[in-house]
Amino acid sequence: TLYSALPALLESNPFSGAGEPSAGQDLATVPEGVRPTLAVYQAALELTRHCQLHPDLVSQTFGYLFFFSNASLFNTLMEKGSAGPFFQWWRAVRIRSNLDLVLDWLTALGLGDIAGEFFRKLSATANLLCTPRSCLCKATWPRLRAEYPALSPAQLHHLLRHYQLGLGRAPPPAWSPPPEERELAATGDIFESFSEHPPLLLPTQGFRLRPGEPPAPELLPPLCRLRRRLWELEQGGLPANQRAMAMEGGP
Known part of the structure; x- marks a missing residue:
């Protein structure tokens, strides 16, 4: 369900619908592109509360959901960006706005720290692409590497190489990686691995038991x-x- 809901965060226009969502707000008033993803998060949170899941496991559950969301969205963006309109300023503003709506909504639910940690890669990419074109053209490779450490050399190189400056405009020479990073930037993997998710650690204390209700035989x-x-x-x-x-x- 989450996998099919996420692409709308990259493709929808958040400025054509309703206002910002907030905790407890009816999802019907949320921008249409954000609504399906928030509905999955909301349903998961309600389920953990209904089951009285241990707080440590609640955090880890959402950490995994956010890990999957970040990797899925980032990989989709990297795959489609080289051939579509994603690597340009106006499209990046939409993506950044959709992501901000999601992060603000999660912050209101007390999940902001976890979301901010696991959405770091996608946030860095959106911030880079949201940079005004005139400012981005003046940036150098060392400066961009320092400002966006969440991106690997190969990922940064892919973004810059396919960034759409306009018809007939080539990337500035200052965007080229130095000799010591050139091979890594050209041959490194640009996608995030789904197998590197955080481990599940079972809690050892803080359990809530109902007195007088022994487990079923x-x-x-x-x-x-x-x-x-x-x-x-x-x-x-x-x-x-x-x-x-x-x-x-x-x-």
């Missing part, structure tokens, strides 16, 4: 097996002397 055997397996994995990572002491006390 059929749930006890798998819970015991899971506890035993986790204990065995934990002992396997300990030095031999600590494993011996732990075995005396049992799981």
Whole structure:
């Protein structure tokens, strides 16, 4: 659902619809291109609250959703930008505005820090493309590398090489990478990997248990097996002397 909703953030015009969304606002009043993505985030948040998911797992769940969103949008932008109208100022302003609407809405829900961290790559790309053309033409490769560290040399080179300055206008020579980065910029991977997502870390404290409500009888055997397996994995990572002491006390 999220994969099919995300492309509208790159393609829709946020200035043709309703005003800015806010926490608790009816999604029907949100700009049409932003609405499907926010609906997925909102549904996920409501589900975590209904299930009383541990706060650490709520953060990690949304970290993964934002990681996927950033990588998917960034890769789509890099793929389509070289052949379409994405790498130019007016289109970048729309993308930046859509992304700001999403980030502001998430901030109002208390998810702003997580979103800002995982949308860093897409934000950097939008900021670069939003730079006025006259200012961008005066920039040099070292300056752009310093101002946009979230972008790899290959990604920055791809953006600059396909940036649309206007009919018949070639990229300024100052945009060329220096000799020490030339090969990396020309041959490096421009796409984000979906396999490098943050790991899931199970919390060890802060659980909320309902007193007087023991787990269902059929749930006890798998819970015991899971506890035993986790204990065995934990002992396997300990030095031999600590494993011996732990075995005396049992799981």
